[in-house]
Amino acid sequence: MDLSSLHSYPLKFRPIAKERVWGGDRLAPFFQLDENGKIGEVWTLSGHPHGTSVCVNGPLAGQTLPDIVAQYPGFYLGRTDRDCFPLLVKFIHAEQDLSVQIHPDDAYAQKHEGDYGKTEAWYIVEADPGATVHYGHTFPNRTTYEKAVREGTVKDYLRYVEVAADDFIFVPSRTLHAIMGGVMLIEVQQTSDVTYRVYDWDRVDSNGKPRELHTDQAADVLRYEAQTVPDERHIVFDTAEVVQEHLIQCAYFTIDKWELSAPHAVPLGKKGQPDVLICAQGKGLLAYDGGHALPISQGDTLLVPANLDVYEVEPHGEITLLRAYY
Template sequence: MKKEIVHISPYYEPRMWGGGTRLETEFHYHTDVKPLGEVYNVVALPGHADCEIQQLKMTLSELYTAAPDWFDCDTKELPIRVNILDPMDDLSIQLHPDDAFARTWNGGRGKPEAWVILDAPEDGQIQFGHYAKNRDEFVRMTENREWEKLLRYLHTPVGGFIDIPAGTLHAIGKGVLTYNISRNADLTLRLYDYDRIDPNTGTTRPIQPEAVYDNVNLPDRLIEFEMLPSSLEQGLKATRYWDEPGLYTLIRLECEDRGTFIHDRFCFLTAAKGEGTVNGIPVRQGETILVPAGMGALQICGNLDLFLASYRNREQN
């Protein structure tokens, strides 16, 4: 299959905490899923959530299997996932376990992830981590519903980056618009969901406190937001957030007119703002394109704020 840059169609799933109108009006996401609070820009979980590539008439997971040279990865499945969230209510207090636990739970993988805050209200916040010193204290505070004592919250600086290792208690807050990168996996363990009733079932959503007790980081690592420096690189403002072989690579590329960026791996480019072209392929806010491995330098034109999501094999240092 001849390599070419292709557009990735977003995948939508309904969320109980919903969303406002921003993803539709600003990011051009049009779907029957309303209110829309989350969009999968890149996901390849066959039979569950799988982006389509309309010009190739296949799903992303099918392309990954049919054209391995487009990715050149050491993983059986596409290794990374990307989504944008704009919730109109707080997400559940949750965590993602490590690989070992995920294999025993559902045969899957852990889902370490990272967020970049795209926008937030002045009082915007996320729940992140906890104050318990040990397991007994964590269990006691949970059973007594001492959430104010247990749960830690962070203000959300626009442009801030935060790493979320496995076992980290977390929840995005109301109105906090985020770009998320993670491993291409889907296992969430919930500790607390505010006793909300799911309108589709008429009951509360399942929670897994015992599994959270077994997986939560104790004591917590107390990770903070980082405002990482940018550099001017061949006409582009580049911010390098993360680059870990076997996990993911995340870079932000901001273009005001035109610039060049060299990346030796496949990448997904998601436009957080603006519009323009990448190697002559048009892209605008909300859209994601896949650039296969070995396509050479990226020629970026226009007024574009792009997030580059990629992956390096474990032996690549």
């Protein structure tokens, strides 16, 4: 297919539902999915083999994200040192507490897992009153950690942060963490699926068996130092109809939040790189290329091509978007 004759355009992908023991029934209706069971995650943009996104709009409909970026890297990949699309986006709803877990950095993951490490960020969409996430710990050293694992006292060393809708939490690799029950969030992360479980609240599966733990690997990557939630959030500009807020910039991604109540032209986050646009609330249109338009609503994730220097968001009422780029 010669895409140049068809023009590049923003891509939308089929949601990928993931059943989890801690999931519930909130995400299936949120994404209008015909799914039963405990859906804990919906991946909305992924090139990972454990869940690969398929385009659902335009001439590239039916093709996977890896196939698309291989054919048209200038449009949909840009510059990256990764051998795959470097970001993965998912919506997570925790009906119950997730396991206490940690992700390795790139060096450890590539050496031991044949995958990339995982730095991630959470934007809270919904949270029950008093809801929390676990973030960080008080283990002074590996010896104390290993003793707590043997004695079943890991939970005594955990730290918690109360969360509410619109909060943002950056979770670098090697951070002990857990999303707790009553929280729905958007996660932007490195393309990786490596997780080391440390503690699972003494939970068992449908066969009465506990899930596998990875306490030795976790001990290798755990930072034995105090960690606080990084906060570089600040307003970029603010008018009656448009608010742009910077949320985080790290080695793997930059994330901004846009709140719009009137049409607004949005430049690419980085010239020559694609934008990943995630609708957190509301609905509207993404207008581009002299009259084309694509509907966007809560839950949608769009991949905006790198040659589309400016696109316009036309909200229906009010819309909240996260924009990630690398």
